[in-house]
Amino acid sequence: EEEGHIDGRRLSQLVSSPTERRLFRQEQYKPAADCVVSFLLDCSGSMKAHIEPVAMMVDIMIRALEMVGVRTELLGFTTGAWNGGRAHREWLARGRPLRPGRLNEVCHMVFKDADRSWRRARTDIAALFKADLFREGIDGEAVDWACNRMLARGEARRILVVISDGSPADGATGLANDPFYLDNHLKDVVARREQQGAVEILGLGVGLDLSPFYRRCLATDMSKALDNELFFDIVQLISGRHRR
Structure with a gap:
């Protein structure tokens, strides 16, 4: 020169x-990315009908983010059984005490962790298509778990994208507690995490507006073909420029 x-x-x-x-x-x-994005997928029974377009969408987003140096995770949550598991049976054996709390086992799954590339994790991502994966959904504890995973990492910016088609739901828990017990728990978890400020939490609704739970959210229509407009809106949401 x-x-x-x-x-x-x-x-x-x-x-x-x-x-x-x-x-x-x-x-x-x-410029170098100093960011991790975690996709947390609701694997409740109703999501089974949407899993093909959702899996394709997440797969494309993971590959695109990886190309610009952003670390990504793909996590999922469901329950151990339908309508309560061991916790429900133990509650019945104790004589059904009032306000027992959660009455099912949570099941938290890692399809891709942040230290694995898409290429190495793609066969694990395909496990999303297992039919017996989808049961019920206890969202609040899953959000807490996903946030804790990211807090154990060193990236400066941590973004959690929760993908769901409805409210938290577990039959046994709902019958034994206040009908809004799981809803209120999710709201409390999100509010606490947002106040702490270490993790940005976004909601990606599958045919549903998730604004009752997530301040920053986007409703999507997965019945239509995945197009550039959808991915533009998701990128805007992640970047903080999306307006509902």
Whole structure:
């Protein structure tokens, strides 16, 4: 270069070629992503009908984010059984005490962790199509779990995208507690995490407006073909520029 910062490695050329002017170097700054995006997928029974377009959408987003250096996770949550599991049976055996809390086992799944590339994790991502995966959904504890996973990492920006088609639901828990017990727990978890400020939490609704639970959210129509407009809206949501 003929302008910029002097390059010490080229000064010897000035002795042998006094007219040499290429003695400088230009500093170039390349932006680097310091971010992790975690997709948390609701694997309740109703999501089974939407899993093909949702899986395709997540797969494309993971590959696109990986291309710009963003780390990604794909997580899922369901329950251990339908209508309560061991916890429900133990509650019955104790004589059905009032306000028992959650009466089913949670099942938290890692389809892709942040340290694995899409190429290495793609066969695990395909496990989303297992028919017996989809049961009920206890969202609040899953959001807490996903946030804790990201807090254990060193990226400066952490974004959790919760993908769901409805409210939290577990039959046994709903019958034994306040009907809005799981809804209120999810709201409390999101509010607490947002107040802490370490993780940005976004809601991606599958045919549903998730604004009762997530301040930043986007409703999508997965019955239509995945198009550029959908991905533009998702990118706007993640970047913080989307307006409902």
